Amino acid sequence: MSEEHEIVRNLGQYDEASIRRRRLFLLLRQLVIILVAFSCFCLFISGLFGVPQSFVGEWWMKPPRYPNALPYEYKEGWMRREGEVCLMTSPAVYCYEYYYRTADTIEQVVEYYESVEWPFHAPIEFEWRRGRRFGSKNWVAEDNIWVFSNIIGYQIIVHPSPDGDTEIYILERGGMGDYY
Known part of the structure; x- marks a missing residue:
């Protein structure tokens, strides 16, 4: 017991x-x-600050590079260098600028981009207007998509260079809200 x-x-x-x-x-x-x-x-x-959307944007909205174009580096004041992160006035999640030059004509470059097969994207269409860079009117193609509250997109500007060849400017960007 x-x-x-x-x-x-x-x-x-x-x-x-x-x-x-x-x-x-x-x-x-x-x-x-x-x-x-x-x-x-x-x-x-x-x-909240759009970080996942920026990764989606960089992967999804990166336009194809023109095949015969070579990266070009600007040395003038406000112009950035090829592939550098750019500054935007709106609260941007990400922003990249690329500058290329090619010996092909503007018409060849525009025709290439308008006929390129880019899966799950609307066809690229150029119009004669002002873009985000270069003060005068140029051939500009642009597309944007919304991912939750963020907008992501690209802009391609094709214009003649001072040296007689063709410059291609590509802007990739993503921001919270609207750009304009």
Whole structure:
């Protein structure tokens, strides 16, 4: 009988090893909960500021490069260099500018872009108007799509260069809200 009383009396007590194991388990569980909560907070903030949309935009809306064009580097004041991140007046998620030159005529470049097969995209269509760069009117093609609250898109400008060949300017951009 005294043996049964001893078992009942020690039923609610734990030895040191099980207490340490239980504390470690509780600490690890709290750490995992904190890490998951912090990760969810970071995902929420990045979604709020459009970070996932910028990755989608860079992958989805990158227009094809003209096959015979060579990257060209501008050295004038406000013009950026080939492939450099550009500045926008609106709150942009991302913005890249590329400058190319080719010996082909403007008509050849426009015809190439208007006939290019770009899966899951509307055909590229050029119109004679002002673009985001170069003060005068040029051949401009542009397309934008909405991903949640962000707009992502591209603009291609084709115009004659001062040296007699053809310049191709490509702007890739993504921003929160509207650009205009």
